[in-house]
Amino acid sequence: MCLIAGFLTGFRNRLVVAAVLLVTSLCRVAGAAEPGEPPLSRQEQQVVDWLDQRESEMVELLETLTNINSGTLNKAGIDAITGIFSRELAGLGFSIGTLPGEVIEMPHCPGSNLSIDVADHLLATRAGSGTRVLLMGHMDTVFPPDSPFQEFSLDGGIMHGPGVFDMKGGLVVMLYALKALQEFELLEGRALTVLLNSDEEVGSLSSRKYLEEQARVNDYGLVFEGSVNNNQIRQRKGLGQARFVVHGRASHAGAAHQEGRSAIRELAYKIIEMEAMTDYESGLTVNVGLMSGGEARNTVAPCAEAYVDLRYPLPGQGIAARQQFESIASTLYSVPADSEEVTTDVWVNLHRPPKIPTPESDQLLYRTVAIGALLGEQIGIADSGGGTDGSLTQAAGLPTLDSLGLIGDGGHSPREQADVDSFVQVTGRAAILIHRLLEDR
Ligand SMILES: [Zn+2]
Numbered sequence: 427m428c429l430i431a432g433f434l435t436g437f438r439n440r441l442v443v444a445a446v447l448l449v450t451s452l453c454r455v456a457g458a459a460e461p462g463e464p465p466l467s468r469q470e471q472q473v474v475d476w477l478d479q480r481e482s483e484m485v486e487l488l489e490t491l492t493n494i495n496s497g498t499l500n501k502a503g504i505d506a507i508t509g510i511f512s513r514e515l516a517g518l519g520f521s522i523g524t525l526p527g528e529v530i531e532m533p534h535c536p537g538s539n540l541s542i543d544v545a546d547h548l549l550a551t552r553a554g555s556g557t558r559v560l561l562m563g564h565m566d567t568v569f570p571p572d573s574p575f576q577e578f579s580l581d582g583g584i585m586h587g588p589g590v591f592d593m594k595g596g597l598v599v600m601l602y603a604l605k606a607l608q609e610f611e612l613l614e615g616r617a618l619t620v621l622l623n624s625d626e627e628v629g630s631l632s633s634r635k636y637l638e639e640q641a642r643v644n645d646y647g648l649v650f651e652g653s654v655n656n657n658q659i660r661q662r663k664g665l666g667q668a669r670f671v672v673h674g675r676a677s678h679a680g681a682a683h684q685e686g687r688s689a690i691r692e693l694a695y696k697i698i699e700m701e702a703m704t705d706y707e708s709g710l711t712v713n714v715g716l717m718s719g720g721e722a723r724n725t726v727a728p729c730a731e732a733y734v735d736l737r738y739p740l741p742g743q744g745i746a747a748r749q750q751f752e753s754i755a756s757t758l759y760s761v762p763a764d765s766e767e768v769t770t771d772v773w774v775n776l777h778r779p780p781k782i783p784t785p786e787s788d789q790l791l792y793r794t795v796a797i798g799a800l801l802g803e804q805i806g807i808a809d810s811g812g813g814t815d816g817s818l819t820q821a822a823g824l825p826t827l828d829s830l831g832l833i834g835d836g837g838h839s840p841r842e843q844a845d846v847d848s849f850v851q852v853t854g855r856a857a858i859l860i861h862r863l864l865e866d867r
Pocket of ligand 1: 564592593626651
């Protein structure tokens with residue numbers, strides 16, 4: 427079945443593409459024969475050969491980047507990464523610009539300020555004609571400067587470190603694909619934009635508007651997030667986040683218990699209601715991942731808060747879930763419905779729309795699979811419950827592929843790792859893909 431899928435992929439007819447998707451989603455792994463893409467040209471082979479000699483350089487740059495902490499809140503670290511990519515991209519003929527970050531405020535209990543001071547983002551452009559390609563990646567990681575997981579290490583062909591997989595490795599892949607194309611003058615006169623944001627790991631709350639703006643003026647989007655098992659992700663769930671902050675009234679737990687109004691008690695009811703929204707059948711899940719509250723064992727809690735994760739396959743489910751969160755916030759469970767002694771602040775953000783495949787994004791996906799096959803790769807296709815910035819650009823109308831970084835695993839954990847071997851492989855593939863998109867072939 428995989429061979430049939432590979433053979434049919436060459437046709438541009440939408441119905442055929444749909445049939446191909448049906449077949450390949452059953453077999454998951456594309457076959458080696460992908461006649462839809464012409465064989466490598468002499469120049470393309472030179473690009474691949476040039477990259478073949480650059481593995482140690484790429485590992486070295488990734489080591490440098492990994493050893494600079496760039497947890498989302500570490501502005502100095504992110505600025506240092508921005509500096510490296512600004513210099514590198516300027517050297518490749520890009521004009522370098524800055525997209526201002528901002529402070530994102532959320533409701534919170536006294537003393538638990540969760541505002542996020544987002545660093546500036548990097549926008550690099552090369553003016554040109556023809557197909558416009560947008561390359562994306564994030565510079566931030568989930569590891570703050572006080573995390574024990576800070577350093578790059580190399581162990582028998584496996585790289586470890588914060589960001590080697592998610593996604594400093596991908597940033598190196600993107601950069602070296604561009605370097606290789608520039609080396610053979612294949613970027614001349616071509617329209618390319620690189621957007622590196624600094625807040626992806628908190629949901630791109632500041633950079634979303636820039637990503638959507640770029641989505642509207644480009645023809646293709648490529649995101650260099652890492653890939654598990656060399657799978658390209660075709661479809662993703664939407665993501666939302668909510669903060670609930672309940673205010674009650676403090677009182678002595680012994681001397682005047684009846685005068686207190688426990689924010690923890692009210693929040694506990696709300697948590698049960700939120701968790702009950704999970705419906706595995708429809709794919710919607712709600713996870714109250716963080717909660718805290720109260721001041722002391724013997725004080726009725728005056729404030730309590732929860733931080734909630736939402737996943738949903740269809741856009742309408744996200745909108746309905748937001749309404750449900752707002753309804754849970756405004757309903758009182760622990761005191762009479764007309765009481766004004768307990769109040770709730772709620773903040774809901776559907777920060778990643780679901781990534782729904784389109785004929786155009788499927789064609790981009792299958793071209794990539796075909797180019798991989800030309801280079802001897804077996805690329806799998808899978809769906810994911812996780813979101814990326816590619817979900818934002820795809821929802822804004824830009825056909826986007828989002829797993830073009832290194833092959834690895836263990837993101838967001840001290841087990842994060844990436845394969846050295848995949849460097850040359852995925853960078854060569856990315857270079858050929860970018861080249862062919864720019865040439866509109
Ligand atoms: Zn990532």
